[in-house]
Amino acid sequence: MRYALFLEEESMSHIHLPDGVLPIWLWGLGYVVAILVGVILFRFIKREDLTRRLPLLGMMAAAMVLGASVEIVPIAYHVNLTVISGILLGPSLTFLATFVVNVILALFGHGGVTVIGLNTLILSIEGILGYFLFRILWRVLKRLTPAVFLATFLSLLASTLSMIGVVSLGTAHYEELIHQEKKGIIGFEFGKEKEDHQEKTIPGKEVNLKRFIAIVLPLGFIGWVLEGVITSLIARYIYRLRPDLLKLGGNTA
């Protein structure tokens, strides 16, 4: 039970991939795609607007860092705050905020340096998708709490699925790591992830992604619900005190 809670805290919504686990081509590609996405998103925002909103971005990124490090004791959970940040900052700034959060968390040892690109892409899915889903659901439902809850739940589901997708792309690399236990003291291996790993496969020692998914998804479900409830309550609190921040442009229930 203690172990289950231990996993539950971190694996449900903000999974930070560590260094040295994924193949070089995968995290390298993560950086390339993150740069491309960043360039595209920053075309949609004016330079003056970006400069003006930088302190706000810093504050929201800091809130995300704090959220990731503060445990809610009775339920043993760490909040993520990516969706509420997405709603408040918009897609372009959320992407930059997520990048900054990942750099700072990596410097604290809360995630890999090599995988900052991939982690940024996975986490920003929550913020960006959360922003768009919230806008759509708000127009359809006209009710704040269900709109925020559903937007959060679906965004976290999407980010967890993309994390599983990223992890599954490294299958050949994990198999190679499993089957090269008998190499020399320091075996430098650049870009040889896919080489002859099938020949060396030993029965019972294969990579088992199904087991990984079977652990992540049920725990993830608890996380999506909790994060959805917390984000809805935060949005409701903000609506009561500063409705202008949510830019709803109408009445809510």
Added chain:
Amino acid sequence: MIQLSYLDYSAVEGKSRLHRLSPKWKIMGMAFVLLLIVTVRNVPGLFLLYLILLALFLGSRIPLKIFSLTFYPLIFAILFIFISGFEPLFILLIFLKVLCGSTGVVLLLATTPYPSIFSFLGKFLPSIFVTALFLTYRSIFILLSVFEETQHALHLRGGIQWRHPWRSLSNVSNAFGHLIIQGIDASEKMYEAMILRGFKDKIHYRGE
């Protein structure tokens, strides 16, 4: 998050050889550690690297309280146990890679003041990213004090209790909402102050 103040204190007040070493060399050293993490694929090699990093950690007289930070990424690494089919050497390999990475970065941050790291990153990253990093790091301390006050108030009034999970959840969410609103107000004041001081897209760091 309390370790953050220890990290900052250690980075600024530490007097060891590693503290006195130029940030450029420490960052290059960290890059070399990362290169080894992604290329070395056997347990003895990584164990040796981990021992070297541990020796540097202890030799730099960094507060031991910070050391617990290096174990945090193991939480995700545990999930890889299920991928490997409980293969002990694979698990050890992954754990050592993760521990080497986290010990390396914590060692870097505990011996190098953050403005030095960010200004070095400014040579490679666009100025807007580095400014965002500076502002975020500064904002963490501002929000931390707001959050600690709110947290104390919640505890004193029995706002977080095992017996009332829903009420606890609601109170914690309100605390985060309060934190966000306070943060937004503070960011507006911060922007006004920055404009008054002549801020134009970039924060200039004058060094030590």
